[in-house]
Amino acid sequence: MHTEHTIETSAERQNRHKAMEAISVINALREDFKSPIHSMGYFYDLFEKVYCHHQPLHEGKAKIGTMCIQIPSEIIYALDGVPIRLCNGFYTDDEIGGDLLPQKSCPLVKATVGWFASDNFSDKPDITFSPTTCDQKTKAGAIIESFGHTVIDVGFPRTKESEESRHYWRESVKSFAVKLSKFQGKKLTRSNLESAIKKVGYAQSLYHKLTEFRKNKAVPILGVDMFLVTNAFFFDKIDEWISAVEKLVVELEQRASEGVNVAGKASPRIVYTGSPPIFPNYKIPLIIEQSDAIIVADETCSSNRMFNDMVAVDEWNLYDMIDSVSDKYLKACTCPIFTQNDDRIRRIIQLVRSYNGDGVIYQAFAGCQVYEMEQRSVLAAMEKEGIPILYIESDYSPSQHGQLTTRVEAFIESLKNRKRMKK
């Protein structure tokens, strides 16, 4: 017999939708692959805690929202804040944002706006800093501001070669530091910045250790697991992240010495690039690794690009450190928003070489102009180098799964054939 039910509020419904999205990816990682890694359990649990059970991690701390990777987390940590990167991968939020932005916008941006529109954070940022990178991100900042949230633009140049842009960016970072320091009521000092640079640098060095194992013939860790680890850095407590990754390094050392391979003997080695895989939108990476290939490296702002280059300080004085930090976020960045971007092509080729890649898969989010546009030059460059590449356009919706799988599988099979022919 039909009984009275209490009906979820729309916030509860959104959270359930997000939990359902999250758990299906977490379950796939936990269950669908051979030789699971014990110390990945920390990360699976972390994502489940935050996205299925809505547990806050940073109560009592100032949460500093960042859009993109260019806002220096070193300065945020130095000023006793927690950086929360707002790049969002939920289809639920993408759909909400879709009502507020043009339908053809980038899903990442829609999802970030949708997140604020629905206000369903487990750790809501207290203030957000938005670098003026791609147009959509920049405009999104203004929309989020209209919801009553404080968003501060941080001027970011679109060229990185010139001295002028370097100067401009260094000034931007200084003014960001001043604003944040006011907000926090705390001074940026030589000692707090130095220890923050060292801590973030140590975290990066751990990431580099992880990537080294992926150069091995037998790859001990999945690419999707790596994305999860790097995505956790968006919001996790840095000390806990560090100790979890330390354990992971130890386990991978062990696995590497035993020759554990998470892939098959013939699995093609893929270098992944393009619009960033952000939890739980692991659609393409999951398809790749479920189709008997292995992602050995990536060039994306949610992983390798975020961790690749470290802050290089020569003088440990406050202003020297700020300049060094600034340079790292500008000069080393290979984001396609830059007018000239040969760096990115060079980086991809270098990754293919050093990780012994068999091919490149390039995903662009439908609606992301810069990745869509840069696809041509990257494709041409790969062709010149004789590196097979597959270009895919996709969004966050679960609907094209079948078609995408067919395309990816065909590409992977062609790579396998090439490998066999070579022998």
Added chain:
Amino acid sequence: MRYFVGIDIGSTAIKISVADENKNLVGHKISASGSMFYKYAQEALAELLKELGIDESEVVYTVATGYGRKLFKEADENISEITANAIGAQQAAKSYGNIKTIINIGGQDSKAISLDAEGNVVNFAMNDRCAAGTGKFLDVVAMNLEIGVDELSDYHFKSKGTPLSISSTCAVFAESEIIGLLGNNHSVEDIVSGVHYSIAKRIVKLVKRVGVKENVYFDGGPALNDGLVSAIENELGHKIFVPEYPQITTSYGAAVLACDAFLSESAS
């Protein structure tokens, strides 16, 4: 007494309703369509009338509906199931209020119907491409989980974890997804609630195509599943009305129409 019969010949079941002159439901019967549904329909009707103690001569008007309606030659008239569904729903929900939106999940398809203030059908949307999200789909799920269809609701409300969504839109693939989840030791409860929410999400998308207006009425056999009802309510964000016998709305609508047709004919 004069009686009116509505007979709905669907793909999986034959539903018959008998109404009196005040359009009240006096009895109904559901039986499997099987392979010879014309014969089965006749037999079922005869049995029902016998059970109700109604003589065949007292049946003055018969309306057939459903996908096999044209094969039932004794009918005085036949109408589409959309219209019959709309009429039946409004009659069945009379005490509840004005129905504006109907959700119907059948054995092999699902539909959403939108009505205007006068109760006319203004729009409808149908998902008949595959069995995903239909009664058949729930049968398959229950079979894979080795539980009865009527137990699904209990399992739904016992779920404590996150509902495990089924992403395949195809019943065949969904089956292997469910088997995979079971193989990985996920609880039947979380799978069941995930299935319900997956169906609910899909049906709510369909409803949004025709526009959601209150009150919302839900019928078809799967409406007996209270877990599914609750999932649809949560997805819609408001309450829905489920009639006492959700499987027979369409045949009841046909019987109501039979009554109207007869009375207007004899009046003229």
